[in-house]
Amino acid sequence: MKPPPFAYFDPTTLEEALGLKAQHGLDASVLAGGQSLVPLLNMRLASPEVLVDTNRVDGLGGLRRSNGTLELGSMVRQYVLEDDEVVAQAVPLLAAAARHVGHRENRHRGTVGGSLAHADPAAELPCLALVLSAELVARSNRGERVIPASDFFDGFMSTVLQPDEILTAVRIPVPAGNVGWGFEEVARRFGDFALAAAAALVTLGDDGSVASASVALAGVSDTPVRATEYEQALVGTDPTPDNVASAARIIERLVTTSDDIHATQVYRRKVAAVTASRAVTAAVNRARGGE
Amino acid sequence: MAGDMRSITLTINGRQLSRDVETRLTLADFLRDHLDLTGVHLGCEHGVCGCCTVLLDGRSVRSCLMFAVQADGHEIETVEGLSTDIDKLHPIQEAFSEEHALQCGFCTPAMILRTKELITNDGELSREEIREQLSGILCRCTGYQNIVNAVVSAREKMHDPQVAGR
Numbered sequence A: 001m002k003p004p005p006f007a008y009f010d011p012t013t014l015e016e017a018l019g020l021k022a023q024h025g026l027d028a029s030v031l032a033g034g035q036s037l038v039p040l041l042n043m044r045l046a047s048p049e050v051l052v053d054t055n056r057v058d059g060l061g062g063l064r065r066s067n068g069t070l071e072l073g074s075m076v077r078q079y080v081l082e083d084d085e086v087v088a089q090a091v092p093l094l095a096a097a098a099r100h101v102g103h104r105e106n107r108h109r110g111t112v113g114g115s116l117a118h119a120d121p122a123a124e125l126p127c128l129a130l131v132l133s134a135e136l137v138a139r140s141n142r143g144e145r146v147i148p149a150s151d152f153f154d155g156f157m158s159t160v161l162q163p164d165e166i167l168t169a170v171r172i173p174v175p176a177g178n179v180g181w182g183f184e185e186v187a188r189r190f191g192d193f194a195l196a197a198a199a200a201l202v203t204l205g206d207d208g209s210v211a212s213a214s215v216a217l218a219g220v221s222d223t224p225v226r227a228t229e230y231e232q233a234l235v236g237t238d239p240t241p242d243n244v245a246s247a248a249r250i251i252e253r254l255v256t257t258s259d260d261i262h263a264t265q266v267y268r269r270k271v272a273a274v275t276a277s278r279a280v281t282a283a284v285n286r287a288r289g290g291e
Numbered sequence B: 001m002a003g004d005m006r007s008i009t010l011t012i013n014g015r016q017l018s019r020d021v022e023t024r025l026t027l028a029d030f031l032r033d034h035l036d037l038t039g040v041h042l043g044c045e046h047g048v049c050g051c052c053t054v055l056l057d058g059r060s061v062r063s064c065l066m067f068a069v070q071a072d073g074h075e076i077e078t079v080e081g082l083s084t085d086i087d088k089l090h091p092i093q094e095a096f097s098e099e100h101a102l103q104c105g106f107c108t109p110a111m112i113l114r115t116k117e118l119i120t121n122d123g124e125l126s127r128e129e130i131r132e133q134l135s136g137i138l139c140r141c142t143g144y145q146n147i148v149n150a151v152v153s154a155r156e157k158m159h160d161p162q163v164a165g166r
């Protein structure tokens, strides 16, 4: 259980880091918080020739809110989402869901960008990026690319990031108007990866019906998924718990994760539909001004 | 053991020191094998058990998931930083002993450091919250009941002006 040898670099500027990625491409892994990569190294499931440690790179660890956007540097630690007042004000969904990301000890090191780039389909942050319609900023020596979260995850633990690119920031539109949020997760133990997790944003119209809904799930497929059909089924309806739950049956079809040691597919379908409807109901209650 | 070497300087349990390390050496192995701080326990070496927890600049982290080079310039605290003298235990160590919060002791250094962090930063946590906050460290012996008792008792001791100074 010791990592294989690698050439180690810990640049202090983004330019140097990008230079290393340009030079080594796929042979170089970016080491962010290390909560997923280092286990892979220790178990020798990964053996990159080069590690580009971005922990000392200047300028990737900040966060700010401006013009309706919350921008998080890719090296913002996950515990900051939990603790920071600006995050709690701007995107309370993110602040509340963050405590489900691993354990507190993991969140002290783990980063926002690291989790997104690792793209574990059962992880919370990729699912949150989708539900919040975040944009991901990737840099390389060729320039900057802004990628909508909906285009970012392109397969099992795989993203559209190119071998010379590094994720530098995430931009999250601050939800505005009469909008509520919900997050529900079922895991075998607190802090484990989700059997299924669902995040929801719901906007209510003046008559109390659903004006718009955004729902995403983790743990149910090769990538995090948006439940588009469910969202459409909700719009225009009176979101009573019964209506929300019966419409959630559609969710069962999204579940493609096959039987594993944690759950059968049949069970996961049920859990996915229930977490989604609970997340939506919580969002509706918050949009109505309740807690 | 040919490998990428680096010289690092860091503060460990209040003492500054410098060493040459291979870049792939984990912080846990550095603390145990190079500095004899064997209170850092390795259960799984891949981030699952939490027994290797140390405080990095006051925050709990899994030392098996960091490289020693990454701690260059930082401050580390291990359980040895609290007390190694059986007659002068730190109040948290006392609480763990009095409440029978350990059996084999494998998870104990991690639990004690995490308790120190919780008492310092998080104020009045309920028993339920304490459980959630300890969820990152696995104990295979105690059933956690007495560990939660010890955290509560340690907090009382630390808030008692008679012992708080220690």
Ligand code: FES
Pocket: B041, B042, B043, B044, B045, B046, B047, B048, B049, B050, B051, B052, B053, B062, B063, B064, B065
């Ligand atoms: S040894 Fe580090 S978490 Fe188990």
Ligand code: FES
Pocket: B101, B102, B103, B104, B105, B106, B107, B108, B138, B139, B140, B141, B142
């Ligand atoms: S006392 Fe044995 S593992 Fe906790």
